[in-house]
Amino acid sequence: NSAIKLAPSILSCDFSRLGEELDAISSAQYAHVDVMDGLFVPNISFGMPILAAARRASPLFMDVHLMIERPERYLKDFADAGADGITVHVEATQHIHRAVQQIRELGKRAGVTLNPGTPLEAMRPVLGDVDLVLVMSVNPGFGGQKFIPQSLERIRTLRRWLDELGSPAELEVDGGVTPANAKAVVEAGATVLVAGSAVYGKDGAQAGLQRFREALA
Ligand code: DX5
Ligand code: ZN
DSSP: OTTOEEEEBGGGSOGGGHHHHHHTTTTSSEEEEEEEBSSSSSOBOOOHHHHHHHHHHOOSEEEEEEESSSGGGTHHHHHHHTOSEEEEEGGGOSOHHHHHHHHHHTTOEEEEEEOTTSOGGGGGGGGGGOSEEEEESSOSSOSSOOOOTTHHHHHHHHHHHHHHHTOOOEEEEESSOOTTTHHHHHHTTOSEEEESHHHHSSSOHHHHHHHHHHHHO
16 A cells, blocks of 8 residues: 555664664655653653754654653754654643644644543544644553554544544554554554564664565555
C-alpha cells in the first residue's frame, strides 16, 4: 500500500552517525523525532540541538513528538530548530487548544496524541483542529517495547471519529510497530507508521524499511 507513510524514529539510530542514519531512511516520508524530558516520561532523549543537526543533515520532513511537560514553553524553539510537524500530548498541557493553535501559528503541522491509558475522549475536542492524530501503542519513554494489542481498537475508533468529521488528518501509530503487525495497524485505519527498533534494529535502516514495504505490499 503506497499511500501508507513510514516514519522511522531516530531514537533507535546510532547518534554518532546521525547524518548517515538519516540518509539510510531517505526513502521514508518522515523522520520521527522523539523528545523526552525525564518528567512527562521516565527517560531523557535529546532536544533542540539534535533536531537542528538532523535538520542540517537531511531534507526529510521532521515529525517531532514532544514527550515533555507544558510543551507550549518550547514550541517556538522546536519550530526554529527545524520541526515540520509538532505533536503534543493532551496529558502534558492544561490548554490543548492553545498549544495546537500555537503550532498552527508557527506555520507547522499540528499533531495531538495521548498515552495508552488515557481515554480517547480527551482528544475529541481538538480532533477538528489538528492535521495529525497520533495513537501511542506503548507507554512512551523507550524504544523497543511491545505493541499493546488494545491499541487496534483505539485506532479503529479514531478512524471512525475522523471519518465522521470528514477530517483529512493523518492517523499515526507509534510504539512496537513491526513488519509483523504493520498490516493489522493499517487495516485498523492508520495512515502513518512510526517504527524505531524495527527499522534501525538489526541490519540497517534500508533493510528495515524494505521489510515494512514487503509487509504492506
Ligand atoms: C516511544 C517513542 C517511540 C519509539 C518507538 O516513547 O515515542 O517513537 O521511538 O520505538 P519502537 O518502534 O522501537 O517501539
Ligand atoms: Zn514517538
